[in-house]
Amino acid sequence: xxxxxxxxxxxxxxxxxxxxxxxxxxxxxxxxxxxxxxxxxxxxxxxxxxxxxxxxxxxxxxxxxxxxxxxxxxxxxxxxxxxxxxxxxxxxxxxxxxxxxxxxxxxxxxxxxxxxxxxxxxxxxxxxxxxxxxxxxxxxxxxxxxxxxxxxxxxxxxxxxxxxxxxxxxxxxxxxxxxxxxxxxxxxxxxxxxxxxxxxxxxxxxxxxxxxxxxxxxxxxxxxxxxxxxxxxxxxxxxxxxxxxxxxxxxxxxxxxxxxxxxxxxxxxxxxxxxxxxxxxxxxxxxxxxxxxxxxxxxxxxxxxxxxxxxxxxxxxxxxxxxxxxxxxxxxxxxxxxxxxxxxxxxxxxxxxxxxxxxxxxxxxxxxxxxxxxxxxxxxxxxxxxxxxxxxxxxxxxxxxxxxxxxxxxxxxxxxxxxxxxxxxxxxxxxxxxxxxxxxxxxxxxxxxxxxxxxxxxxxxxxxxxxxxxxxxxxxxxxxxxxxxxxxxxxxxxxxxxxxxxxxxxxxxxxxxxxxxxxxxxxxxxxxxxxxxxxxxxxxxxxxxxxxxxxxxxxxxxxxxxxxxxxxxxxxxxxxxxxxxxxxxxxxxxxxxxxxxxxxxxxxxxxxxxxxxxxx
Amino acid sequence: xxxxxxxxxxxxxxxxxxxxxxxxxxxxxxxxxxxxxxxxxxxxxxxxxxxxxxxxxxxxxxxxxxxxxxxxxxxxxxxxxxxxxxxxxxxxxxxxxxxxxxxxxxxxxxxxxxxxxxxxxxxxxxxxxxxxxxxxxxxxxxxxxxxxxxxxxxxxxx
Numbered sequence: 001x002x003x004x005x006x007x008x009x010x011x012x013x014x015x016x017x018x019x020x021x022x023x024x025x026x027x028x029x030x031x032x033x034x035x036x037x038x039x040x041x042x043x044x045x046x047x048x049x050x051x052x053x054x055x056x057x058x059x060x061x062x063x064x065x066x067x068x069x070x071x072x073x074x075x076x077x078x079x080x081x082x083x084x085x086x087x088x089x090x091x092x093x094x095x096x097x098x099x100x101x102x103x104x105x106x107x108x109x110x111x112x113x114x115x116x117x118x119x120x121x122x123x124x125x126x127x128x129x130x131x132x133x134x135x136x137x138x139x140x141x142x143x144x145x146x147x148x149x150x151x152x153x154x155x156x157x158x159x160x161x162x163x164x165x166x167x168x169x170x171x172x173x174x175x176x177x178x179x180x181x182x183x184x185x186x187x188x189x190x191x192x193x194x195x196x197x198x199x200x201x202x203x204x205x206x207x208x209x210x211x212x213x214x215x216x217x218x219x220x221x222x223x224x225x226x227x228x229x230x231x232x233x234x235x236x237x238x239x240x241x242x243x244x245x246x247x248x249x250x251x252x253x254x255x256x257x258x259x260x261x262x263x264x265x266x267x268x269x270x271x272x273x274x275x276x277x278x279x280x281x282x283x284x285x286x287x288x289x290x291x292x293x294x295x296x297x298x299x300x301x302x303x304x305x306x307x308x309x310x311x312x313x314x315x316x317x318x319x320x321x322x323x324x325x326x327x328x329x330x331x332x333x334x335x336x337x338x339x340x341x342x343x344x345x346x347x348x349x350x351x352x353x354x355x356x357x358x359x360x361x362x363x364x365x366x367x368x369x370x371x372x373x374x375x376x377x378x379x380x381x382x383x384x385x386x387x388x389x390x391x392x393x394x395x396x397x398x399x400x401x402x403x404x405x406x407x408x409x410x411x412x413x414x415x416x417x418x419x420x421x422x423x424x425x426x427x428x429x430x431x432x433x434x435x436x437x438x439x440x441x442x443x444x445x446x447x448x449x450x451x452x453x454x455x456x457x458x459x460x461x462x463x464x465x466x467x468x469x470x471x472x473x474x475x476x477x478x479x480x481x482x483x484x485x486x487x488x489x490x491x492x493x494x495x496x497x498x499x500x501x502x503x504x505x506x507x508x509x510x511x512x513x514x515x516x517x518x519x520x521x522x523x524x525x526x527x528x529x530x531x532x533x534x535x536x537x538x539x540x541x542x543x544x545x546x547x548x549x550x551x552x553x554x555x556x557x558x559x560x561x562x563x564x565x566x567x568x569x570x571x572x573x574x575x576x577x578x579x580x581x582x583x584x585x586x587x588x589x590x591x592x593x594x595x596x597x598x599x600x601x602x603x604x605x606x607x608x609x610x611x612x613x614x615x616x
Numbered sequence: 617x618x619x620x621x622x623x624x625x626x627x628x629x630x631x632x633x634x635x636x637x638x639x640x641x642x643x644x645x646x647x648x649x650x651x652x653x654x655x656x657x658x659x660x661x662x663x664x665x666x667x668x669x670x671x672x673x674x675x676x677x678x679x680x681x682x683x684x685x686x687x688x689x690x691x692x693x694x695x696x697x698x699x700x701x702x703x704x705x706x707x708x709x710x711x712x713x714x715x716x717x718x719x720x721x722x723x724x725x726x727x728x729x730x731x732x733x734x735x736x737x738x739x740x741x742x743x744x745x746x747x748x749x750x751x752x753x754x755x756x757x758x759x760x761x762x763x764x765x766x767x768x769x770x771x772x773x774x
Contacts, residue, residue: 067646068636068646069633069636069637069640069646069741071633071743096632099648103647103648103649156649179659203649204649205647205649205650206645206647207639207643207644207645207646207647207649207650208645208646208647209640209644209645209646209647225743229743239629290661290662291629291662291663291664292629293629293630293662293664294629294630294631294632295631296631296632297631297632297633297636298629298631299631299633299743301629301631301743301744303629305662306662307662323659323660323661323662324659324660324661324662325659325660325662
């Protein structure tokens with residue numbers, strides 16, 4: 001079975017922690033993690049509730065493979081109504097928190113209400129209680145993590161917490177576990193802080209077992225591990241360069257957006273690439289990259305652990321930043337770098353450290369700074385608004401100062417904490433916000449990769465690459481190569497990726513395995529671990545069910561087909577130069593077909609027939 | 617040939633597959649808190665180090681045990697705890713200079729690496745060969761080979 005069949009309900013208003021049995025009927029229909037937690041959320045909250053009010057709930061959930069020896073089986077998800085978007089949010093994180101929750105005997109933890117005072121949840125196997133967090137409030141993620149280890153005198157404790165940015169109301173604050181792994185997107189940390197919940201500290205010693213078919217499980221898991229090891233992306237590219245292997249590739253095909261997506265192609269891309277992270281710095285002779293690192297159970301190990309030159313202007317005389325810590329992933333390097341026009345690798349790494357240290361999303365942050373820079377250049381924002389800061393594209397000083405201000409929520413940091421959409425609304429340039437449903441774009445320009453336009457427009461949590469990563473097919477040829485500049489067939493591709501991704505996100509596995517794995521590798525692992533028959537077909541149906549359920553939640557929250565739109569820039573301003581010169585995204589060619597394939601109305605509403613087919 | 621666990625920390629990524637394999641073999645569940653091998657993360661240095669019993673020949677634990685519960689498995693060289701003899705006095709945990717023998721509060725006995733009877737699960741599970749199972753008399757062979765290669769380069773240059 002591999003579910004623990006037990007969930008923990010934490011009522012923050014009442015201060016109670018109550019175990020209850022997992023709804024196995026729902027587990028059979030939604031598997032775990034993203035799907036199952038979304039089902040609980042959809043059933044339990046009013047879609048129109050204030051994301052930052054006590055009526056919203058926040059769910060931390062594992063999947064059935066979390067905590068097992070399946071490669072990458074350590075993931076957990078945070079599901080809530082997102083602070084940044086008002087849409088259903090699901091942010092997924094690796095590190096070591098998910099397996100610890102499972103080892104303590106819990107499939108998921110549901111937080112409801114709002115605590116009158118700052119608290120943290122302490123879990124030690126069956127013991128679960130809320131404890132005062134007055135001393136932790138106002139502290140960074142890194143300080144909170146250290147303090148909890150000290151308070152409990154337990155080096156093996158695992159901690160997930162929010163930093164100061166969340167406390168200050170930054171709308172794209174995440175929840176950080178193990179100091180540098182993040183449930184990063186959509187403002188799930190902002191929701192957590194709004195409940196006066198500072199941290200979750202877990203120690204689990206029960207073990208994860210009860211495999212439905214142990215022999216079959218080890219066979220499926222070992223076969224799948226061999227596939228990862230032999231694949232060029234998961235076996236070599238990702239461990240060596242991390243996701244940053246993409247920087248030069250995406251720039252090379254003319255799909256790397258730059259300077260708030262005003263440009264496509266970044267002249268400084270090489271300087272901030274995965275390859276550059278390996279190069280010894282001229283200043284101190286050491287490379288930016290210290291080592292690669294794995295999350296729990298992961299045999300890929302794409303994580304970047306980096307060190308900034310002690311004499312770099314960002315950390316000079318600040319020894320707290322001289323140690324190694326979570327370095328740049330591709331999306332962060334793009335948002336902090338190409339999108340702001342900054343190509344100083346150590347400056348980006350320092351900004352990334354701050355994102356981890358005070359818990360905010362580097363994608364949304366970088367993209368918001370980029371929008372602010374464009375407005376500064378246009379004169380919409382002046383030094384009067386920024387407190388004297390010269391917000392120029394390409395300024396590493398401006399970028400890192402912005403990162404410091406968002407971390408503490410001071411000065412112009414308050415404005416930047418609004419996210420790109422609300423910031424651009426405030427300064428009356430809404431068309432300069434590069435967002436869908438209020439969430440900032442990641443690092444692929446949909447003018448150069450058509451399918452990503454449809455991906456962004458229809459994503460249930462706002463612009464996001466992790467809902468259907470058609471880059472795999474359109475650029476890397478996985479599972480089959482499609483032409484990135486062609487719209488034909490992309491509706492089908494996007495739907496297939498969305499459904500498969502929803503399933504992977506519900507299993508406890510990492511999406512990055514799908515560079516090498518297809519559902520034929522994944523389903524047998526789930527099937528052997530869980531009771532019942534988990535065929536490829538059933539897995540895909542569960543994925544489709546999850547997608548439609550999320551869509552229905554958003555519709556009830558007032559987010560409809562009208563919001564499946566891209567900013568005008570991406571559909572009307574052609575790429576100026578490079579391999580994709582002259583291109584725009586042709587969303588309108590793909591969207592009607594996509595709705596049709598999904599079994600939705602022409603306005604993008606789920607039909608009763610489709611609901612019935614999927615058992616919704 | 618007698619074999620020995622050989623650990624190269626620089627190859628370790630901190631994935632804990634070894635801890636899962638160990639605990640599943642020993643206790644029937646994936647349970648890092650019950651693993652006989654532990655991976656330590658040195659966050660600020662960006663380093664990982666798997667660590668377990670080195671199976672000392674003149675083992676402190678073995679000599680300290682007042683009831684002779686720890687003996688040598690002659691096939692593998694492992695120092696093995698007899699559950700039926702162990703009284704849980706923990707003297708061995710004090711004697712061991714490396715901390716690799718520990719008390720288990722559920723069983724009331726001590727637990728340590730027993731090399732899985734000669735087919736260690738941790739080495740099989742390690743995806744990066746940070747833990748290998750090699751000739752006990754030649755654990756330095758790879759390093760020796762690398763040094764030899766370096767000296768060869770010196771000869772060629774002269």
